[in-house]
Amino acid sequence: MADSDGLDEVRADLAWRVELNRNSVELDAEAIEALLxxxxxxxxxxxxxxxxxxxxxDDAGSDAAAADWLREMVNLIRGVVAEFDAQ
Known part of the structure; x- marks a missing residue:
C-alpha cells in the first residue's frame, strides 16, 4: 500500500499477492484483526x-478513523481472497 495511488491499485496489488501466496495475504488480515x-x-x-x-x-490523528480504515483493509483483503477462491 505504501506506493499506491488509490484503492483500485491496492486491490490489484492484493490480487497479485494472493496469486503468489494466498496464505501470506490471509495472515496479513489476521494480523490486522489481532491488532484491532x-x-x-x-x-x-x-x-x-x-x-x-x-x-x-481525513482525520489523520484519529485512532478511531485509523481503526475504521484498517477494518476496511481487512474487508478488502477478505474480498480479494474470496474472489481468488471463487475462480
Missing part, C-alpha cells in the same frame, strides 16, 4: 496507517 482486537497506546493506529500504510486519512 487488543488495546493499543493512543496514536498507534493513526501512526501505523500514516507511516506504515502511507495513507492519509
Amino acid at each position: 482486537a487488543s488495546q493499543q497506546p493512543e496514536g498507534t493506529l493513526s501512526w501505523m496507517v500514516a507511516c506504515d500504510g502511507n495513507w492519509v486519512l
